[in-house]
Amino acid sequence: xxxxxxPDIHITVSExxxxxLRCNYSYGATPYLFWYVQxxxxxxxxxxxxxxxxxxxxxxxxFEAEFKRSQSSFNLRxxxxxxxxxxxxxxxxGVRAGNMLTFxxxxxxxxxx
Amino acid sequence: DADVTQTPRNRITKTGxxxxxxxxxxxxxxxxxxxxxxxxxxxxxxxYSFDVKDINKGEISDGYSVSRQAQAKFxxxxxxxxxxxxxxxxxxxxxxxTGELFFGxxxxxxxx
Numbered sequence: 001x002x003x004x005x006x007p008d009i010h011i012t013v014s015e016x017x018x019x020x021l022r023c024n025y026s027y028g029a030t031p032y033l034f035w036y037v038q039x040x041x042x043x044x045x046x047x048x049x050x051x052x053x054x055x056x057x058x059x060x061x062x063f064e065a066e067f068k069r070s071q072s073s074f075n076l077r078x079x080x081x082x083x084x085x086x087x088x089x090x091x092x093x094g095v096r097a098g099n100m101l102t103f104x105x106x107x108x109x110x111x112x113x
Numbered sequence: 114d115a116d117v118t119q120t121p122r123n124r125i126t127k128t129g130x131x132x133x134x135x136x137x138x139x140x141x142x143x144x145x146x147x148x149x150x151x152x153x154x155x156x157x158x159x160x161y162s163f164d165v166k167d168i169n170k171g172e173i174s175d176g177y178s179v180s181r182q183a184q185a186k187f188x189x190x191x192x193x194x195x196x197x198x199x200x201x202x203x204x205x206x207x208x209x210x211t212g213e214l215f216f217g218x219x220x221x222x223x224x225x
Contacts, residue, residue: 006155032212044214100146103148
């Protein structure tokens with residue numbers, strides 16, 4: 001069965017600084033990979049996804065993520081963080097489009113003025 | 114209006130009470146899911162339904178039951194609530210082509 005690890009429970013960055021959130025997965029074949037964001041009091045919204053092809057994927061709100069098969073990672077990045085990016089971020093992995101997703105434990109991002 | 118709607122958004126109840134959380138969707142998706150979110154544990158799958166006649170247990174189904182009343186409606190019940198069921202509950206639907214899950218805004222349940 002697949003599993004997902006987000007090593008950082010909390011991260012604090014200054015507004016305007018760059019951001020990288022880590023995600024490591026365990027699965028034998030090429031997985032379907034997702035990043036979701038949960039703003040306070042809201043449901044989860046899809047930021048971006050990787051199924052195949054170009055390993056660098058672009059998402060909404062200026063986020064991108066890179067699939068690295070050799071490292072079993074799918075880290076989320078943003079060059080310049082805005083205060084509105086403060087939220088909880090979840091990485092998720094699936095076997096294929098129709099299968100259940102397994103979620104990581106989440107990383108809570110705080111942004112300092 | 115939201116594509117996936119959950120009611121109630123917040124509920125406080127007492128141990129032993131029966132609670133129902135309701136979910137309705139306008140996405141037209143066959144697959145629907147109930148997840149539970151606890152701090153540090155991410156989202157864990159309680160039950161899922163591939164269509165109105167196909168309901169399956171997830172990884173943490175004990176103490177919960179579900180009903181798929183129609184393609185658009187999927188309810189989660191706690192027959193006798195206990196304090197460790199205090200959590201944030203999410204309903205979701207899935208687009209089978211993209212694999213994307215679409216979430217409701219969550220139902221926060223507190224069991225005293």
